[in-house]
Amino acid sequence: VVVGLSGGSDSVALLLLLRELSRHGGFSLLGVAHLNHQLRETAGRDETFCRDLADRLGLRVLIEEIDVLRYARAQGLSIEDAARRNRYEFLSRSADAMGADTIAVGHTQDDQAETFLLKVARGAGLTGLAGIYPRRGQVVRPLIESSRTELQSWLRAVGETWVEDESNADLGIARNRIRHVVLPELDRAAGGSTRGALARAAALAREDAQWLDELADEQYRLLVVAGPDGLEIDGPGVLRVPVVLRRRVLLRAMRQAGEQEVGLEHVEMGMAILTGTYGGADIPGARMELRRGKLVLRQQKVSK
Amino acid sequence: VVVGLSGGSDSVALLLLLRELSRHGGFSLLGVAHLNHQLRETAGRDETFCRDLADRLGLRVLIEEIDVLRYARAQGLSIEDAARRNRYEFLSRSADAMGADTIAVGHTQDDQAETFLLKVARGAGLTGLAGIYPRRGQVVRPLIESSRTELQSWLRAVGETWVEDESNADLGIARNRIRHVVLPELDRAAGGSTRGALARAAALAREDAQWLDELADEQYRLLVVAGPDGLEIDGPGVLRVPVVLRRRVLLRAMRQAGEQEVGLEHVEMGMAILTGTYGGADIPGARMELRRGKLVLRQQKVSK
Numbered sequence: 001v002v003v004g005l006s007g008g009s010d011s012v013a014l015l016l017l018l019r020e021l022s023r024h025g026g027f028s029l030l031g032v033a034h035l036n037h038q039l040r041e042t043a044g045r046d047e048t049f050c051r052d053l054a055d056r057l058g059l060r061v062l063i064e065e066i067d068v069l070r071y072a073r074a075q076g077l078s079i080e081d082a083a084r085r086n087r088y089e090f091l092s093r094s095a096d097a098m099g100a101d102t103i104a105v106g107h108t109q110d111d112q113a114e115t116f117l118l119k120v121a122r123g124a125g126l127t128g129l130a131g132i133y134p135r136r137g138q139v140v141r142p143l144i145e146s147s148r149t150e151l152q153s154w155l156r157a158v159g160e161t162w163v164e165d166e167s168n169a170d171l172g173i174a175r176n177r178i179r180h181v182v183l184p185e186l187d188r189a190a191g192g193s194t195r196g197a198l199a200r201a202a203a204l205a206r207e208d209a210q211w212l213d214e215l216a217d218e219q220y221r222l223l224v225v226a227g228p229d230g231l232e233i234d235g236p237g238v239l240r241v242p243v244v245l246r247r248r249v250l251l252r253a254m255r256q257a258g259e260q261e262v263g264l265e266h267v268e269m270g271m272a273i274l275t276g277t278y279g280g281a282d283i284p285g286a287r288m289e290l291r292r293g294k295l296v297l298r299q300q301k302v303s304k
Numbered sequence: 305v306v307v308g309l310s311g312g313s314d315s316v317a318l319l320l321l322l323r324e325l326s327r328h329g330g331f332s333l334l335g336v337a338h339l340n341h342q343l344r345e346t347a348g349r350d351e352t353f354c355r356d357l358a359d360r361l362g363l364r365v366l367i368e369e370i371d372v373l374r375y376a377r378a379q380g381l382s383i384e385d386a387a388r389r390n391r392y393e394f395l396s397r398s399a400d401a402m403g404a405d406t407i408a409v410g411h412t413q414d415d416q417a418e419t420f421l422l423k424v425a426r427g428a429g430l431t432g433l434a435g436i437y438p439r440r441g442q443v444v445r446p447l448i449e450s451s452r453t454e455l456q457s458w459l460r461a462v463g464e465t466w467v468e469d470e471s472n473a474d475l476g477i478a479r480n481r482i483r484h485v486v487l488p489e490l491d492r493a494a495g496g497s498t499r500g501a502l503a504r505a506a507a508l509a510r511e512d513a514q515w516l517d518e519l520a521d522e523q524y525r526l527l528v529v530a531g532p533d534g535l536e537i538d539g540p541g542v543l544r545v546p547v548v549l550r551r552r553v554l555l556r557a558m559r560q561a562g563e564q565e566v567g568l569e570h571v572e573m574g575m576a577i578l579t580g581t582y583g584g585a586d587i588p589g590a591r592m593e594l595r596r597g598k599l600v601l602r603q604q605k606v607s608k
């Protein structure tokens with residue numbers, strides 16, 4: 001295992017807990033990886049903190065610096081997305097370099113609750129409610145059911161410190177507004193902490209969604225074929241499938257033929273074409289038409 | 305159709321819209337029903353407003369008064385639950401009295417978003433995310449995809465008025481805090497109105513949940529039988545069912561044998577007993593034990 005270490009309380013607690021657990025066998029803690037995003041004035045302080053902590057624990061440490069702001073501009077990404085992409089690429093390279101097959105990161109129940117609320121509010125319907133996965137590919141999140149308050153109490157009790165991320169206080173960032181304003185107000189309305197409830201809702205939604213996705217994949221293999229003009233969906237066949245699976249089959253086919261931005265409104269349009277309400281429609285990256293009982297999705301390059 | 309009329313903008317808009325629609329045939333508007341909850345000083349004013357509006361439209365009106373506060377105390381219910389129960393019982397009686405088979409009520413997209421958030425925050429996991437049903441039994445909610453702002457604009461445009469519910473401003477009521485504080489803050493975090501997104505999430509969650517419930521019901525009929533000591537669940541059988549259905553089968557059986565308060569934590573306990581982690585456990589209203597491969601749920605009266 002290699003641990004992604006930001007220097008914040010979550011990842012420091014993760015590192016110390018995994019170090020304890022690794023003594024009982026089952027896995028080896030090979031080192032820590034820290035990415036300096038160069039976004040904050042305190043980036044140098046955070047890097048030094050992580051290096052010192054790894055040294056004290058006798059662990060190997062990999063550190064890289066990247067200009068996230070420049071990368072975000074060049075790729076046309078939000079800073080949050082650019083930082084995330086760079087971080088996971090770096091963690092993957094670090095795991096390879098250290099010979100680790102697993103990357104542990106410090107997401108908590110608080111992150112889960114915040115992500116769930118943010119996704120619901122932004123209209124992530126079909127696949128987005130699932131929230132943060134406890135395990136995905138080589139990334140594991142052992143603290144996903146622990147609360148930040150709980151972890152910080154433990155760190156204080158064992159006399160450990162961490163660095164505070166000043167950008168957490170910036171309410172211009174959506175996630176911070178969720179964390180510092182929306183969730184406390186939701187707690188007040190519900191009469192108690194709601195993070196656990198939100199995280200459980202996300203976990204249950206994820207399990208439901210995973211199983212429904214599996215069933216939809218089976219249907220996809222039966223109903224969708226690559227034709228001369230693009231993907232062809234068997235119209236009468238897909239109309240026989242329960243609507244909760246039908247939406248998922250259509251979404252997957254549309255994203256396959258077109259672009260990732262395909263959303264629920266395009267799926268609804270596809271349903272309307274299947275039942276004869278419309279003749280055809282353009283969706284992001286593709287054209288959709290009914291031809292002899294087949295919904296044909298033809299890829300379409302659009303100049304932006 | 306009979307319309308439940310509170311006098312607020314939602315139900316006034318509903319009544320006027322249904323009256324317009326009824327001219328085109330397909331259904332008959334038989335009258336309105338208003339329940340005076342005697343909760344607010346303005347209850348008399350609301351009753352008069354509803355009576356006058358019905359008179360002006362030439363519609364039959366049924367009005368009842370009930371002391372909700374006393375009912376709530378007597379039954380040990382929250383005021384909100386007591387009011388809801390009385391209202392639907394009254395609406396059902398009104399429909400019978402007028403010879404209506406359908407009751408229309410004025411819930412909007414705003415109610416849907418508020419309910420979703422409130423349920424998520426209170427930990428309604430397995431079955432609670434579904435929110436408000438557009439149609440359930442004889443009750444229909446034609447405005448469930450319309451926004452309150454939109455309806456009020458329309459009322460102003462056609463020169464109609466409504467009564468304001470002063471209790472809406474009371475932030476001690478959870479729903480009002482969600483409406484007036486949490487949702488506006490969530491909008492600010494997401495950079496735009498989130499009611500539509502929340503309502504869509506609720507609608508998708510409901511469709512997923514309904515289909516999963518149907519599948520779980522099929523499994524329930526195969527796996528659960530009434531034995532001499534209580535409900536018996538076929539252990540090896542239920543362990544072969546996908547976990548998203550297994551939870552629902554267990555929840556239904558536990559609520560059948562015990563009480564409605566059975567929740568996710570009891571379901572998880574049942575799973576642990578099935579896999580041999582625990583020998584048995586008490587759940588609200590029942591005792592749960594593994595006997596010769598069967599999970600037996602014995603009803604247990606508990607003195608409160």
